[in-house]
Amino acid sequence: MAANSAALQPGRVRILKEASKSAGQNVGPVVYWMFRDQRVRDNWALIHAVEQAHKANVPVAVAFNLFDQFLGAKARQLGFMLRGLRQLHRDLEETHQIPFFLFRGNAEDTIPNFVSECGASLLVTDFSPLREVRKCKEEICKRPPVTKWVGTSRLIDWDSLIDEVLRKGAEVPEIDWCEPGEKAAMEVLMGSKNGFLTTRLKGYSLDRNNPLKPRGLSGLSPYLHFGQISAQRCALEARSIRKLCPEAVDAFVEELIVRRELADNFCFYQPHYDSLQGAWEWARKTLMDHAFDKREHIYTKEQLEKAQTADPLWNASQLEMVYYGKMHGFMRMYWAKKILEWTRGPEEALEISIYLNNKYEIDGRDPNGYVGCMWSVCGVHDQGWKERPIFGKIRYMNYAGCKRKFDVDGYIAYVKRLGETKKRKAESLLGRKAKELCT
Secondary structure, eight states: OOSOGGGOOGGGOOOSSOOOTGGGGOOOOEEEEESSOOOSTTOHHHHHHHHHHHHHTOOEEEEEEEOTTGGGOOHHHHHHHHHHHHHHHHIIIIISOOOEEEEESOHHHHHHHHHHHHTOSEEEEOOOOOHHHHHHHHHHTTOOOOSOOOOOOOOOOHHHHHHHHHHHTTTSOOOSSSOOSHHHHHHHHHOTTTOIIIIIGGGHHHHTTOTTOGGGSOOOHHHHHTTSSOHHHHHHHHHHTTTTSHHHHHHHHIIIIIIHHHHHHHHHHOTTTTSGGGSOHHHHHHHHHTTTSOOSOOOOHHHHHTTOSSOHHHHHHHHHHHHHSOOOHHHHHHHHHHHHHHSSSHHHHHHHHHHHHHHHOTTOSSHHHHHHHHHHHHOTTSOOOOOBTTTBTSOOOOHHHHHHHSOHHHHHHHHHHHHHHHHHHHHHHHHHHHHHHHO
16 A cells, blocks of 8 residues: 555544444454545555554455535546546455445445444544535444444446446536546656656746646646545655755645645634635625625626626636636636626625536535635635725736736637537537447
8 A cells, every 4th residue: 555554643543433342342344434535555544444454353344435416526526536436446456355335325324334234343534624524424423333244345337337427417527638546646746758747847836827838737636636646645756856846846845735734724623614604804894894895797607607707718717617627726716706706795706606616626525625715705814905896805816917927818719729629529429429329
């Protein structure tokens, strides 16, 4: 598992529920309920599960629960996740002889039932700061195991499962520029042809803020979101070559570690991480003071989703997310701030920005996404600026400022090409399906 279990620091482990005295008689497996860290390599929860199993001389089993519409996930997100899990399943069972179990439904039911069925001696899970996952863990802790381990894995029909989620979530189709899985993630990080650290790092400190240079970004966020690569692994590999590009490495690590930790901590300690209640007092006050300021435009959620605004730059940013599954980070700030400017108030602006981000971004439903929207709309992790209509003291961004930073017309043309490419691919796919039906 590419890490020494002896190096596991005690501070990494939190006990959610102590075992009862009767459970001490159990000699069943250690079950790892995998959620956020969907990988074998550098997975500290899996390492801990294996270590505890070795100590007790019992087997290890990995369980994963598929939520049928977790926070609005569609084909784009679920397809990517399941294709990665199919690879992980093979790696776990063939390389490490660890059985993998896939369940569907409410984890509050499926995981306790499995723990009970196999008479688990310990249940381990990975960390997530999101409210729904933490509530689920609390509920699971209330349900103890009672029977014994049966010791057999179950057949998983991955093809049928993937086909089903693609059909149900077809409204937001899969992307084809990002191959899922641990091996693909390491290729993006360290590959000899197009790896971030091996071929693209040098220009990162400058190019990462230019929406016309998407290759200037690391391209790792989908893998980090689905846990197919460890942020720690990325940081260690980057640190090992820091002397070659110190400025670029420092910028990368700051975003990878500092901002990621800030987002996780905000979502963990602030129960209202997705509402105006979670903003600082100064931000709530200034937003409410200006909530009824006159807006030049008011757009509905449907108009925004379809990119039907008077601003071609904003429309392009929305369509980049729809077509590509990933909006450039600089544009995401402008995009969310314009939603604040064009809706009936900050609460609606935040609700719409989170909805669109979660629906179309391949890495939506993530602490970084929630905090990104909260930063843009509610000033979280920011400071107060010069007061102005609508925004109050929230940091302001506008079209003219974007024109000073990059080629706006070039970006709009780039997104238009993305749309044309997507249309051609869709037409080609429909043609192939029609031909298959005819034959």
